[in-house]
Amino acid sequence: MIAALRPMMKTHRLVMLGLAVGAVAWCAYALRWDWIPTYWNNGLILTGLETTLSLLAFSWTIGLFFAIWLGLAQASGPWYLALPAKGFCSLIRGTPLLLQLWFFYYGIGSTFQQFPWIRHSWAWTYLREAWPYALMTLTLSFAGYEGEVMRGAFLGVPKGQLESARAFGMTRFTILRRIWLPQAVQRVLPTLGGETVLQLKATPLVATITVVDLYNVSQTVRQDTYVIYEPLLLLAAVYMAITGVIVLIFRWLEHRVPSKVA
Amino acid sequence: MFDAISHLFDPGQALGLLAYAPPGWGGNLLAGLGRSIEIAVGAYAVGLTIGIFGAFGKIYGGEVTRDIFGIYTTVVRAVPELVEILILYYLVPQVVNSILLSFGYDRVSLPQMPVGILVLGVVLGAYMTEVLRGSILAVPQGQIEAARAYGMPPLLLARRIIFPQMMANAIPGMANLWLNATKDTALLAVIGFNELTLTTMQGAATTKNYFVFFIAAGLMYLVISIVSGRFFARIERWARRGQPLVRGGGI
Amino acid sequence: MKLKLMALAAVAALGLGTAAMAAPVKVGVAAEPYPPFTSPDASGHWSGWEIDIMNAICTDQKLDCVVTPVAWDGIIPALTAGQIDMIISSMSITKEREKVINFSDKYYETPAALAVTKDATFKPTAEGLKGKTIGVETGSINKDYAEKFFGKTSTLKVYQTQDLANQDLAAGRIDATVGDEFALQAFLDSASGKDCCKSMGALPYDSATLGTGIGAGFRKSDTALRDKFNKGIKDIRANGTYDKITKKYFSFDIYGG
Known part of the structure; x- marks a missing residue:
């Protein structure tokens, strides 16, 4: 504990720490925070947090699943799989997420209503909501970016490993499951932490299509109370805390997975 | 052939909305694209400047400098760009104006463009610092020591030894940041800046023809990304001249 | 960073200070x-x-x-x-x-008014709008109004602009929208508004939310x-x-x- 604190025990760091504490104290004292109880009690803050976190979690999981296949298709698939996969990744990575989001929600989403068979089907309940579009766009985006990362990871696994696996008579699927994928995943882990943070930082855009995430809640507060900076500062602090947690999780994960690649 | 194509843009045709002159929105969209590129280039320049200072500060600076840049890069990279842009977009004019007022000048309203450039540049600068720092650290220490031992002055050392070698490492990261810069300009749409995405949305909302506009804008962004991808690949090949190629395996 | 920002701002300020006169x-x-x-x-x-x-x-x-x-x-x-x-x-x-x-x-x-989808048969009251989704523009008087009178019984969906709320009304994703009557009427008269939606007329005036x-x-x-x-x-x-x-x-x- 003492040893961990030692790097902090330098004069300039103590001064900076003091300044930081002072700044926080000043913010707490001089700025307006009286809106927090209202929005805490009506549950809006927690709703926003929940939406942000679940959008992140689901888009991450589903996106990564697709990314593995996208990476695989590009790394060793036949051309009729590799080419579309490459095209998809370039398309996603080459256009702004905001544009994609608006395209799906305001573009495609507004056409469904003219088909009676869609309007009267079970899907209409979901197509009327905004979050399915948000989740889909975020998932596709994550798949596109990670597909590229996975391609690099698959190609980075030494050839000899795969050749010897084949020499042992492993089937292609077994090679993938036992040799190729684990080593590729091992390689992307350090990158994946950063990419997850980037994905978190992409989520506030969903507020522009009426999804009530954390960012949207802060905007609501700003609109209702005419307080300009405080909700944004608190929001920034919350995102920093979530980022911190993500970084810690990945550090722990990297620890658990042996990092020596043969 | 050309005739057939140019007729596609007639008013009333599918692409008539995109014709260059009004009532087509083409000219307006291109102007939006121009503003987007202008912001991206400006922000990239600001980011590069901050990044160079940041990288050298983080490696060769004193303890205080290093810590300050450390806080800057950590905080900026942990908070969504949209939130940062929003905070800075209101904060910058307010700070400028309170300085002006306290010196007895009149309040000015800053033009949007420089504020947008500055805001995006500050965000990009944090990433640029990390990219450049990593690429400088990848230059073998022995080379720098050898150059020092020969009595090379610091500037010459930077120009002849560090810079050429770090370029090869830095270019992929810098290329990514350039693409981020072009795409991040779209975030300014949320604060009402008339760049490509907002112009697209306005055109789409006015004409109620969402597909034509979104696809057109998407293609424009895609062209930027493909063209600059080619450009950076060429620079990287130039920077890596003389180095062996690295290739991976596959099933 | 702050310092740098301030320095930049000061530079910008000096450059602009002279031009500020006939701004x-x-x-x-x-x-x-x-x-x-x-x-x-x-x-x-x-x-x-x-x-x-x-x-x-x-x-x-x-x-x-x-x-x-x-x-x-x-x-x-x-x-x-x-x-x-x-x-x-x-x-x-x-x-x-x-x-x-x-x-x-x-x-x-302008009064506040209610626009609904063409096939709507409910009345423009809190009772009629029960369980429906109402689109409103963020930070607008109409949002305050809808919150006050319909907020307890209907779902509010908040848009960045009134135009987007109109767009979603046309797309059938909301059942109604509260907006300024004149602007709403312009939408209902337009090509895209004519086919999908209709007005339910002005809503009763409320000085606390709708202002003067x-x-x-x-x-x-x-x-x-x-x-x-x-x-x-x-x-x-x-x-x-x-x-x-x-x-x-x-x-x-x-x-x-």
Whole structure:
């Protein structure tokens, strides 16, 4: 504990720490925070947090699943799989997420209503909501970016490993499951932490299509109370805390997975 | 052939909305694209400047400098760009104006463009610092020591030894940041800046023809990304001249 | 970083300080099509009733007014932070807003109205709207109104602009929207509004949420500009310019009583 604190025990760091504490104290004292109880009690803050976190979690999981296949298709698939996969990744990575989001929600989403068979089907309940579009766009985006990362990871696994696996008579699927994928995943882990943070930082855009995430809640507060900076500062602090947690999780994960690649 | 194509843009045709002159929105969209590129280039320049200072500060600076840049890069990279842009977009004019007022000048309203450039540049600068720092650290220490031992002055050392070698490492990261810069300009749409995405949305909302506009804008962004991808690949090949190629395996 | 920012700002300030004397008045307009009051045309210029009125007033008062599009949800912070000098964006004069900014005298007045999908059969009351989804524009009086009267029994969906709420009404993703009647009517008369939606007429007036007419917004410290603008409103009302412009867009007087 003492040893961990030692790097902090330098004069300039103590001064900076003091300044930081002072700044926080000043913010707490001089700025307006009286809106927090209202929005805490009506549950809006927690709703926003929940939406942000679940959008992140689901888009991450589903996106990564697709990314593995996208990476695989590009790394060793036949051309009729590799080419579309490459095209998809370039398309996603080459256009702004905001544009994609608006395209799906305001573009495609507004056409469904003219088909009676869609309007009267079970899907209409979901197509009327905004979050399915948000989740889909975020998932596709994550798949596109990670597909590229996975391609690099698959190609980075030494050839000899795969050749010897084949020499042992492993089937292609077994090679993938036992040799190729684990080593590729091992390689992307350090990158994946950063990419997850980037994905978190992409989520506030969903507020522009009426999804009530954390960012949207802060905007609501700003609109209702005419307080300009405080909700944004608190929001920034919350995102920093979530980022911190993500970084810690990945550090722990990297620890658990042996990092020596043969 | 050309005739057939140019007729596609007639008013009333599918692409008539995109014709260059009004009532087509083409000219307006291109102007939006121009503003987007202008912001991206400006922000990239600001980011590069901050990044160079940041990288050298983080490696060769004193303890205080290093810590300050450390806080800057950590905080900026942990908070969504949209939130940062929003905070800075209101904060910058307010700070400028309170300085002006306290010196007895009149309040000015800053033009949007420089504020947008500055805001995006500050965000990009944090990433640029990390990219450049990593690429400088990848230059073998022995080379720098050898150059020092020969009595090379610091500037010459930077120009002849560090810079050429770090370029090869830095270019992929810098290329990514350039693409981020072009795409991040779209975030300014949320604060009402008339760049490509907002112009697209306005055109789409006015004409109620969402597909034509979104696809057109998407293609424009895609062209930027493909063209600059080619450009950076060429620079990287130039920077890596003389180095062996690295290739991976596959099933 | 802060220091650097300040230094940059100071440099910028020095450069601009000399040019600040005859500075144009930046008029903030919500960056969205809001016909017939403010909307961008294909060449990127802004036009509409409000733009014409603004130009008439600025000419009358010899002000150099420049339209500056900003996001509606940030239009008040943009004013107080100094990004713009004036808000002309169909903004109603309310007690809440007056705590933060100053308003000119009103220059027009519109009731709130309810637009619904064509097949709707319910009544425009809290009872009728029970369980329905109502779209409103963020930070608008209509949102406050809908929250107050329908918020407990209906779901509110908050959009960044009224135009997007209209768009989603046309797409059938909301059952109704509360908006300013004149602008809503313009949407219902348009090609995309005609087929999908209809009006349920004006909603009962509520002074607490709906305010007292529409005015231009100014910084608290900028009383000189506001006084000039008020003088301008009086002048163009007196010399007939106001009515002439109104006739171009409406078949009735929108100034209100």
